[in-house]
Amino acid sequence: MFKFDPYQQYMMPAHFGPRNRKAPSGWYHNVTSMVVSYRTDREKLSAYLPEPFEVAEDPIITIVYSCNKEVDWLAGHGYNLIGVNASVVFNGAVDRLEGFYTLVMWENLADPILTGREVQGIPKIYADIPDHSVIGGVFRAKASHFSSPIMEMSITDLYYPSLAELKERQDFMEGRDNWMGWKYIANPDGFGSMVSEPTLFPAETKYKALQMGTGSINWESLTWEQNPTQYHIVNALAELPIVEYLPAIVTQGSTNLAVEGVPVRALK
Amino acid sequence: MFKFDPYQQYMMPAHFGPRNRKAPSGWYHNVTSMVVSYRTDREKLSAYLPEPFEVAEDPIITIVYSCNKEVDWLAGHGYNLIGVNASVVFNGAVDRLEGFYTLVMWENLADPILTGREVQGIPKIYADIPDHSVIGGVFRAKASHFSSPIMEMSITDLYYPSLAELKERQDFMEGRDNWMGWKYIANPDGFGSMVSEPTLFPAETKYKALQMGTGSINWESLTWEQNPTQYHIVNALAELPIVEYLPAIVTQGSTNLAVEGVPVRALK
Amino acid sequence: MFKFDPYQQYMMPAHFGPRNRKAPSGWYHNVTSMVVSYRTDREKLSAYLPEPFEVAEDPIITIVYSCNKEVDWLAGHGYNLIGVNASVVFNGAVDRLEGFYTLVMWENLADPILTGREVQGIPKIYADIPDHSVIGGVFRAKASHFSSPIMEMSITDLYYPSLAELKERQDFMEGRDNWMGWKYIANPDGFGSMVSEPTLFPAETKYKALQMGTGSINWESLTWEQNPTQYHIVNALAELPIVEYLPAIVTQGSTNLAVEGVPVRALK
């Protein structure tokens, strides 16, 4: 008979034993990222934030594409992601912090989607996300599902920034790297919830190279027939106005998702 | 501000609104299945069953490959799956029933994996599962992940069975189509659980054509490097002895996963 | 030392021996097709026909999507294709015949692309072509490459036609099933040709089911950045006007591409 060991980490199917503990670390050793941010409409963005999240002083949407290679927990394989994050303040009874609330994160590999959703509460869903292309100095990335495009993003006019220029993006680069989600698990019949709570998950990044440039995003508008499980998400994002782009960023480096001494936790 | 509507069904990300309710039904209109079953060792199988599940009188493993087309909730798209099920008795304080406990189910599309895991508690994980091939009257299906094979199955010597022959597989064809899983959701830090309970999910099937034949399964043995997230599952299945094959089945038909009046529910 | 056997069929790499002769036949046993045709502009179409091809009396473009399963020469595996064909007359010194000139054919598997190009002279190129979807009685198919859409097609309002209705599409269904291409192989430096000649390739079809309906095609307009190897093809097709749709067709059946006694041959 199978019995759960309370000192182990499990995911479904749990009865074959705990999640693999062979990964040498939580590091992603080879990560190329494109970061495109824009100011949007505070009212419209606020419609997607559950209490006690509030839109930050500056209503910014930050989209991060990452091409992750040499991922330790995947035995050195990799995957790509595109995350869409809102600048927020979490204004809880106990916790009060600024950071990014992940509105949605597309990934092209199921394994990190399952872990991210069921453990950390990150709203990850699947998309085809090919490796970014680089031609004529322009970085491009895109996502699609059911063969229907979701979005594409590009960064042009790249240059190595001065410290003063970097400061224009201190919202992304400094200090406020609190990443937050909302973990939600429905009852077996689909109605009501067994789990519904905000979460905080850490990330640690080391940069080997960083350039700044001019970003651009194009969101599609979709029908149910084109993308039956995600069209409402894409359409909601497409309707958030792009008031003004902030300087975009391209980075090479490495990322750690298992920061020592900083466990993922529920927010109160 | 986003607020949950208690009369709606949500999945992460919930804040963009309830799960799409545009699907005309729960029917999969075009399903081709290969069913290969074998008797195994009761003791060894029992090691993977959490209480109060028990191995059924006849310790049978039933592997179902399905090529699902014209799926209503996916706007007419499809996907493939390979499920591994144990014949069990659920011997609970309230519920007592015979049926299949799903040990693991591989699917080649993330969307039904997420719903199956987070709502119904079916232990679905991802694999590449190409459409089955048919050559010289032989049906073949296979699964792989991270480019490493997981298993392959085949059915040869197909014939249209008499009713007497069909009865040899009444374990699969009749009455006991109770499908059961164990829904498990870890805490945000990965340790311990927020949800851990057995579930029962219905399915309704209509057959247009049914043949019987001789089944065969080949499980791989894998290293962590080959399949870092699933090797322990594949190896556990590979070590369950194949004592004797039962007659195998190939079917064409349709399947309904939203049986009216029979909601998915927790077992007690 | 490797020597060519003049009585064998070879493709690169030839030195490992002749093309596999294990295929039981040239049959594709399980083929679902969508056929959408439209009248276009004679002048504009004629710009793409090399001499001595001429636009047929009725300037029709016929687009055929096929989902091919149980393909004998692929050991029972399958693939999908979308072919774009012009109704033409071949007006050669020796041969004079009506039929279809294949302007381009996208396929989602390299193996038939190589054989089709290098042996028969069919202008096959690669695209992602997912299996068609069927929802609410509507058939849909689409193609993309480098994650950029190429086209999508649909057929609605399907019905089982009378013989009189079928006759409206006798251009496709009867008699004139001469399929033609232009085989072209460049010199090693890319300039000029080693092979440049028209070809005729047979096909034999058996229908199990046939419906007629209302077809529709949507061609994309593409930049070099979006599809660097095919954008000029897609744009040329997008610019052919759709003057009027003919009744569309959905079929189930089987196809033979190795018709006995009718070899592929050059046209004179």
Add this chain to the structure above:
Amino acid sequence: MFKFDPYQQYMMPAHFGPRNRKAPSGWYHNVTSMVVSYRTDREKLSAYLPEPFEVAEDPIITIVYSCNKEVDWLAGHGYNLIGVNASVVFNGAVDRLEGFYTLVMWENLADPILTGREVQGIPKIYADIPDHSVIGGVFRAKASHFSSPIMEMSITDLYYPSLAELKERQDFMEGRDNWMGWKYIANPDGFGSMVSEPTLFPAETKYKALQMGTGSINWESLTWEQNPTQYHIVNALAELPIVEYLPAIVTQGSTNLAVEGVPVRALK
């Protein structure tokens, strides 16, 4: 009416105009390669060489995996390849040179397969080739087709070599980078040839980083059912004995396949 321009480069379909001339160069700007070589049996290798190719003094098989990114002619997209090359002497009536004869090259993108085969005469065929993984300092690459593994290769114990150590692989690194193939195009009926001649194609490489290590290759043995179009190729390679491995190489750099003033040409 379409007419060929003799000063342009065409591929099928030719009638939509010449091959795209928008590519800024022939450079692949970001290439990671794994090179594993071994000494094999001279007699057995010689069976696959058409006259006037001869096995070189040292009968070496060199397998090159390349992860190609930022490819100019693909608008900055990329692809992966695994080429298998024999050390040979071309002993023709006019040309006499040492170099590599490409026995077969697998690629995971159809576009370069078509160009390589039809223009240069490189025996490229399709395989699924995921990006290499890197875990614990070990590089791994693999290929499969129809979901059946073809081969896997790895390089361990990597170090930055001295010049003396590099010289052990001067067969690969220096001077003899003549890459050769055999261009073969069958008649339309499949028998006999329209083109059958040896070719020489150049490549220019710049290294940013180079490590040496211990290589290993594992070839599969396959049935027709597993890989109907390539099983005879894989089996032939699997039967070439691995007498001794040479030091293996991992490189990062860039490659130019359109070397100025060195056109691809036929060998005499």
